[in-house]
Amino acid sequence: MIINPKDNVEIRDDGHKYALRDIAEGEDVVKYGMPIGHATRAIRKGEHVHVHNVKTNLGEVLEYRYEPDFEDVAPMPPPTMTAFRHPDGRVGIRNELWIVPTVGCVNSLCERLAAAVGGIALSHPYGCSQLGRDHETTAGLLAALCRHPNAGGVLVVALGCENNTLESFKARLGIGPDDADGARAGLNMRFLRAQDAGDEYERGLALLRELDAARPKTRVEVPVSELVVGLKCGGSDGFSGLTANPLVGRFSDWLAARGGSTVLTEVPEMFGAETLLMKRCRTRSVFEKCVRMINDFKGYYASHNQVCYENPSPGNKAGGITTLEDKSLGCVQKGGSAPVEDVLDYGECVRSHGLSLLTGPGNDLVASTVLAAAGCHLILFTTGRGTPFGCVVPTVKVATNDALAASKPNWIDWNAMSCPDTEAFAAKVVSIASGEPARNETNCARGIAIFKDGVTL
DSSP: OOOSTTOSEEEOTTSOEEESSOBOTTOEEEETTEEEEEESSOBOTTOEESTTTEEOOOOSOOOOOOOOOOOOOOOOOOOEEEEEEOTTSOEESOOEEEEEESSGGGHHHHHHHHHHHTOEEOOOSOSSSOOHHHHHHHHHHHHHHHTOTTEEEEEEEEOSSSSSOHHHHHHHTTOOTTOTTSGGGTOOEEEEETTSSSOHHHHHHHHHHHHHHHSOOSOEEEEGGGOEEEEEEOSOOTTTTTTHHHHHHHHHHHHHHTTOEEEEOOGGGTTTTHHHHHTTBSSHHHHHHHHHHHHHHHHHHHHTTOOTTOOSOHHHHHTTOOSHHHHHHHHGGGGOSSOEEEEEOTTOOOOSSEEEEEOOOSOHHHHHHHHHHTTOSEEEEEESSOOOOOOSSOEEEEESSHHHHHHOTTTOSEETTTOOOHHHHHHHHHHHHTTOOOHHHHTTOOOOOOOOOSOOO
């Protein structure tokens, strides 16, 4: 398969690249019509093109020019889905009880409580022994998750001596000292401090019963313009940029045309393809935020004395991906072709319809968690190698190839190789939004992970 007429490589059935013509030493290797690196030695026509004869072109921080080149998607009337409408107007596609620990010390208590009521414990190792930005990151992300509309009720569990105090955490949620249950802030929430007198487990169960009674009772019909979808890939292979990622990109455009919202993250997997996103930034202000997001993440690598291109993973390479540019050019296809409306910092919530970019790493669970915290109702997760993991929100696995879909039907929700139709895929997503469980939900694969950059006391 030849992806773009400018390419000097083709993709064969194994997902790997082979030279369409002789490629000289030092010459760019071109895939998707863009350089994915350069030849480290002469490559003859028909020869395997991979890590043994190609090296990345990526360097460090760059300067960019705003050269907008995009077209708006034609607006379409939105179909409907069914969801839960909260009293404050928020829409959730699930109606779950979430138990959120302010500190990792109470994880086991939260997990016991979740098991007793069929809820979900958002276990994590942080909330204390952190300083500065790490502490702010943890507290801010947990607060954003507490406000997630997929939670019909939230029990916040503190220990009592942690840095992330219950009082400061309630303030982050906009809950004043005289608002014991968050009702005045429009939230169905309760709070438990484990070190307070009495049986913390029994008290937690009582609070969860109160939350359950106050949850929305039935689904109602709402337009899909209310839907917010995260875009993520993991365990990519040589087919990711040919099947699953383009399908998800077409869905992103489909949803944007109908007034919905999609969010693309994994900043390190934009390196080498970032100019394609920058050209689609709606305004110069959005472009400048995109540049800052890219260069700040490269600076993060440099601050740890690491190069920005230490990617792809061994599994990616085995699947046919050679350089980070190769991976990135396939990765960004999940964002379709619609204009980029906004760029969000880590922990910020979606505020625009259409496509937004979100600061986050490539790590599967960390990136998926920040998508959930941004307000994504569900995540479309493309994969060529396969993974059973799931985030706290429905994590819809889209296989890039038939072999994976056949061997792991218990992991995979959709096979993009044999089922590339956009309308059929959109119908599947709407069905999952309306209550059909994703595979990660039936497998009870639900979790979060928080980004960390500093010391632990």
